[in-house]
Every structure is written in C-alpha cells, then in structure tokens.
Amino acid sequence: MKGIIIGTIFCLLVCLSEIGSVLLANGSPLAHFYSTSAAVIFLFLIVVFLKRFFNKEELVIVYIMMIIACSIVSWGLILNLISFIGGIYYFGTPSSEWEKLIYPHLPKFLFIRDMNVINHFYEGLPKGTKIEWSLWFKVLTLWFSFIFPFYLLCIFLVIILRKQWIERERLSFPLTELPIKMINEKSFIKDKLMWFGFFIPFLIYGLKGLNTISPSFPSPNIFPSIPIMRGVIRLPFFFHFEMIGVAFLMPKDVLFSVWFFSLFYILLTGFLKLTGITTGPSVIPSDPSTIEISFLSFGALLTYSISSLYIATRGYLNFLNIKNVKNEILIKKHLSIFILLFVYIVSYLRIMGIGLLPGVYFLIISILIYTGITRIIGQTGLAYFSTPMVTFLPPLYTFGSKFIGEKGITNLCISYAWQSDIRTTVMASTANGFKIGNEFNVDNKKLLFSIIISIFISYFFSSYLVIKLCYKYGGINLLTWPFSSIQSYIAKNIISAIKEPIKFNKTFGVWTLSGIFVMTFLIIMKNRFLWWPLSPVGFCLGLPLTVYCNWFSVFCAWIAKSLILKYGGVKVYNKAKYFFLGLILGAFITGGIWNIIGYFTKTTIRFFVR
Numbered sequence: 065m066k067g068i069i070i071g072t073i074f075c076l077l078v079c080l081s082e083i084g085s086v087l088l089a090n091g092s093p094l095a096h097f098y099s100t101s102a103a104v105i106f107l108f109l110i111v112v113f114l115k116r117f118f119n120k121e122e123l124v125i126v127y128i129m130m131i132i133a134c135s136i137v138s139w140g141l142i143l144n145l146i147s148f149i150g151g152i153y154y155f156g157t158p159s160s161e162w163e164k165l166i167y168p169h170l171p172k173f174l175f176i177r178d179m180n181v182i183n184h185f186y187e188g189l190p191k192g193t194k195i196e197w198s199l200w201f202k203v204l205t206l207w208f209s210f211i212f213p214f215y216l217l218c219i220f221l222v223i224i225l226r227k228q229w230i231e232r233e234r235l236s237f238p239l240t241e242l243p244i245k246m247i248n249e250k251s252f253i254k255d256k257l258m259w260f261g262f263f264i265p266f267l268i269y270g271l272k273g274l275n276t277i278s279p280s281f282p283s284p285n286i287f288p289s290i291p292i293m294r295g296v297i298r299l300p301f302f303f304h305f306e307m308i309g310v311a312f313l314m315p316k317d318v319l320f321s322v323w324f325f326s327l328f329y330i331l332l333t334g335f336l337k338l339t340g341i342t343t344g345p346s347v348i349p350s351d352p353s354t355i356e357i358s359f360l361s362f363g364a365l366l367t368y369s370i371s372s373l374y375i376a377t378r379g380y381l382n383f384l385n386i387k388n389v390k391n392e393i394l395i396k397k398h399l400s401i402f403i404l405l406f407v408y409i410v411s412y413l414r415i416m417g418i419g420l421l422p423g424v425y426f427l428i429i430s431i432l433i434y435t436g437i438t439r440i441i442g443q444t445g446l447a448y449f450s451t452p453m454v455t456f457l458p459p460l461y462t463f464g465s466k467f468i469g470e471k472g473i474t475n476l477c478i479s480y481a482w483q484s485d486i487r488t489t490v491m492a493s494t495a496n497g498f499k500i501g502n503e504f505n506v507d508n509k510k511l512l513f514s515i516i517i518s519i520f521i522s523y524f525f526s527s528y529l530v531i532k533l534c535y536k537y538g539g540i541n542l543l544t545w546p547f548s549s550i551q552s553y554i555a556k557n558i559i560s561a562i563k564e565p566i567k568f569n570k571t572f573g574v575w576t577l578s579g580i581f582v583m584t585f586l587i588i589m590k591n592r593f594l595w596w597p598l599s600p601v602g603f604c605l606g607l608p609l610t611v612y613c614n615w616f617s618v619f620c621a622w623i624a625k626s627l628i629l630k631y632g633g634v635k636v637y638n639k640a641k642y643f644f645l646g647l648i649l650g651a652f653i654t655g656g657i658w659n660i661i662g663y664f665t666k667t668t669i670r671f672f673v674r
Contacts (some may be wrong), residue, residue, distance in 0.1 A: 144480075229439065430483065446610075586598060
C-alpha cells in the first residue's frame with residue numbers, strides 16, 4: 065500500500081511537470097512519447113535522495129504508476145480530448161458547414177455545447193465568473209466510461225501476451241533497462257562511464273539552450289538535413305542522444321532493420337513524390353510519407369500483429385491444455401472478461417452512431433494496431449514512435465462512406481481525438497511495467513491494481529490542470545495543434561468523406577496487400593534461416609515523423625554496437641551499456657532542467673521530438 069500511496073503522489077507530479085512543460089514553458093515534452101522521460105527523471109531523484117525509504121517492490125510500483133501517467137497526461141489522450149470537447153463548437157463558422165454536416169451527428173452527451181462555457185475556455189475566464197466544473201466532470205466521466213473499458217481490454221491483452229513476450233520469446237524491452245539498473249544496482253549512480261555519457265547531452269543540449277536564450281553562445285548543429293531527389297524530400301541527420309542510448313540496447317538485427325527500412329521508406333517517399341505516382345497527401349500522423357506508404361506499412365503492421373497474436377494464443381492454449389480445475393477457471397474468466405469488454409465497447413460505439421459491422425471492424429483494427437505498436441516498443445524500445453495509420457481510415461476505405469452513413473463517419477473520425485494521434489499508449493506502458501515487475505517478482509495483482517489507480521488519477525487530475533490553465537490563459541493562446549488545429553483536421557476528414565464519398569480504393573488495397581505479402585515473406589525468412597539479417601519489425605514502422613527524425617540516431621547506435629561487439633566482445637559491450645544509459649539519463653535530466661529555465665526566461669527551448 066505504501067508504494068501505491070507514494071506512486072499516487074508521483075503520478076500527480078508527472079501530470080504537473082508535463083502540463084507545465086508543454087503548456088506553460090512550451091518546452092521539451094516529458095511524457096509525449098514511449099520514453100516516459102518524466103518518470104525516469106522522478107525515479108532518478110528518488111534513487112538519489114530517497115531510496116533508503118523504499119524497498120525494490122515499492123520503487124517498481126511507483127515507477128509503473130508514473131509511466132502509466134505519462135501515457136495519459138498529454139498526447140497519449142488528455143491534450144487532444146479536452147481541446148476537442150470544447151473546440152469543435154468554438155471553431156465552427158457558417159461558411160465551414162460544420163453546423164450542417166457535423167453538429168447534428170455528434171453524441172450530445174459527450175460534448176459541451178454551452179457557448180459561454182466554451183468561449184471562456186478558449187478566451188479566458190472573466191473576473192467574477194466561475195468554471196462550470198460540474199458540466200466538465202459530467203462530460204469527462206461519460207468519456208471515461210468508454211475509454212477506460214478500452215484501456216482494460218488493452219491491459220487484458222497484455223496479461224495474455226505477457227508470458228509469451230517476456231518469458232518465451234524474451235523480447236528485450238530496451239526502455240526498461242535504465243529503470244531496472246537504477247532500482248537494482250546501488251553502484252549505477254556512481255558509475256564513471258555512466259556519468260561520462262550523462263555529460264555529453266548535458267553539455268551539447270546545454271549549449272543549444274544557451275544559444276536559444278542568447279545567440280552569441282556557440283551551439284553545434286545537431287539537427288542537420290540535406291535535400292535529396294531534386295529537393296522533394298530532405299534526408300535528416302539528427303542527433304537525439306536519448307534515442308542513440310535506447311537504440312544501443314536493441315538486438316543487433318532489430319537495430320539494423322530499423323534504420324535500413326527507415327532509409328528505404330525515405331527514398332521510396334522521395335521516389336513517389338518525384339514521379340508523381342502518389343495519389344494523395346500524407347495522412348497525419350504518418351507524415352512525411354505519402355498515403356501509399358501509410359497503407360503499405362499498415363498492411364505490414366496488421367500482419368505483424370496477427371502473427372504475434374497467433375503465436376501467443378497458441379502458447380496460451382497449450383498452457384491451458386494442462387487439465388486441471390485452476391486452468392479451466394482461468395480460461396473461463398479470461399474469455400468472459402474479453403467478451404464482456406468487447407461487447408460493451410461495440411455497444412457504446414452503436415450508441416454513438418457507428419453501425420454494428422463497422423464498429424466491430426473498427427475495434428478489431430484498433431486492437432491489432434495497439435498490439436502491434438506494443439510489441440514494436442517491446443522489441444525495439446523506440447523512444448519516439450507513432451502509428452503509421454489512423455484507426456478511422458481502414459473502416460472508411462473498406463466499407464465506403466455510403467454504407468457507414470454520415471453519423472457513422474462523424475463518430476469514426478472523432479476517434480482521432482482519443483485514439484489515433486497516439487504517441488504513447490497505456491498498453492505499451494503496461495507491457496513495460498509487467499516486464500519490470502517480472503524482473504523483481506512483483507505480484508501481478510499488485511501491478512494491475514496500481515495501473516488502474518494510476519489511470520483514474522492521471523485522467524481526472526491532468527484534465528483538471530488543462531481546463532484550469534485554459535480558463536486562466538485562454539486555450540487559444542496555448543499550444544497550437546490541440547487547441548487550434550485538431551478540430552479543423554478532424555472536421556476536414558468528416559466533411560470530405562460526406563461530400564466526396566469514399567469507395568473501396570483498389571490502389572490502396574494493392575498497397576495494403578503488398579505490405580501483407582512482404583511482411584509475411586520477412587517473417588518466414590527470419591523464422592527459417594538464422595543467417596537472414598533483416599528483422600521484420602523494421603518494415604512495419606512506416607515513416608511517421610518520429611521515425612523520419614530518428615533513423616540516423618539509430619544508425620549511429622548500430623555502428624557503435626557493431627564495432628564494440630566485433631572488437632571488444634560481450635564483456636566490453638555490457639560495460640559500454642552504462643555509457644549509453646548515461647546518454648539517455650543525461651538527455652532527460654537536461655531537458656527537464658531547461659524546461660524550468662525556459663519557463664522563467666519566457667523562451668522556447670526544445671531538444672526532443674515534438
């Protein structure tokens with residue numbers, strides 16, 4: 065219980081630090097991505113100053129609660145959701161056609177429609193006026209009654225997949241290595257090689273921060289890029305030290321596969337744009353790749369997910385085939401939970417106006433995308449990653465606009481606000497959490513309880529913070545994308561699908577099937593031939609901005625790891641890990657420090673991908 069109480073306190077601190085960093089300091093995000101840097105920073109502070117007051121199990125629970133908070137507090141959910149709840153009615157104008165084509169189809173119980181409340185949210189609260197907390201609480205609770213079961217479904221899948229991924233396949237889970245070292249090794253904080261790695265980003269990011277405040281300070285260009293293929297695309301050579309550190313911990317074949325396929329997608333994007341083969345603009349969040357590459361990597365991701373689920377399910381059923389009363393009770397319990405959650409979510413989608421068949425299909429696609437992303441994070445530890453395909457597009461391209469209907473289209477597209485612009489997920493954080501828990505033999509029931517508590521606290525407290533700041537400063541004056549742009553992006557997709565009905569597109573079908581075919585080939589080759597150098601995981605990443613910006617950092621890590629293993633062997637490699645863990649820790653700590661400096665100097669200072 066002590067761990068959960070302290071974990072609750074640190075969940076609140078994670079929410080405060082991230083909302084402050086993003087909305088007030090406008091600096092480097094600390095919880096945007098799978099790196100969950102806010103959790104790492106606070107764990108470091110606990111280990112340095114408070115470790116004697118905790119045992120290892122309590123530290124594990126505190127850390128897991130923090131990484132769950134990181135997956136909710138900003139781009140994982142809250143920033144998009146809160147701004148969309150208020151903004152969809154704020155930005156509508158007579159010429160935009162929102163009132164005619166969108167508003168009649170929105171579920172009224174999920175939105176705030178009082179224009180005084182909305183105007184005050186975006187323009188600031190007049191003196192003597194109070195925030196309508198009861199209205200906000202009602203709407204947020206209704207959203208939570210839908211989102212929380214979806215999170216539970218994801219957590220339930222992790223519980224089923226845990227044994228296969230952690231114990232049988234032994235996925236590396238690179239993002240767990242730093243917290244495991246900090247919790248388990250007393251000597252880690254005193255390691256000289258770790259501190260040497262720490263001070264490299266501390267110094268270089270520090271010079272960049274000083275240069276931002278005063279251009280007279282020299283600053284190395286760590287984010288260069290060059291135009292290629294007649295300038296239709298740029299090839300970035302970005303140094304993200306935290307990404308170099310995490311990438312070094314990947315298995316070598318995975319490491320090679322990630323940068324190889326990233327470079328392949330960059331060149332393919334340039335070729336499609338240069339030749340004019342592409343048929344449409346990029347799909348957020350898969351930018352800068354073309355829509356064809358989105359569908360290609362989507363097909364690969366589906367194959368990757370289905371393959372993972374098939375292998376895990378087969379192992380799970382083999383385990384349950386051991387006939388005894390306990391296993392029979394377990395399988396009945398698991399099946400009952402899964403079916404109940406699935407039916408509940410589909411029923412909620414029906415209430416929102418999405419038909420039964422598109423709703424079931426949408427939920428299955430969502431599960432596959434989330435499962436694929438979670439395994440990608442478990443296998444690669446990519447600090448920065450986002451889905452190559454938004455979840456509302458596959459149903460539209462499969463069934464077509466007319467079959468789904470205007471109400472169905474509207475409510476599929478608004479899923480973008482709570483599910484599609486995902487740069488971190490509860491499912492991936494849960495998987496990392498169970499991996500750490502497994503290392504320290506923490507009871508799974510305790511972990512599950514702490515995760516659920518963290519979801520509740522993070523959802524409502526971070527919502528409170530965002531709403532409070534918007535009424536104080538005016539949402540229109542805060543972060544541009546969630547508070548000024550996301551509403552127009554979603555509305556544009558809705559109106560486009562209604563006015564220019566989408567039909568099944570053979571071109572996109574071919575690209576998706578091509579992704580499925582190539583991914584199947586890669587999986588077969590990797591499973592049958594030990595000499596095959598390419599891990600399938602790299603192909604399903606696609607080219608979202610996060611991968612585009614980090615391919616070179618991964619390449620640098622691959623060069624370093626290859627040379628160390630070749631000339632130093634495993635012993636030197638294990639020692640070198642501390643240097644690269646220092647790069648991660650140094651980057652995160654430096655980002656946090658400069659967020660504070662940026663807040664007080666009123667300067668925008670950023671180092672991480674945003």
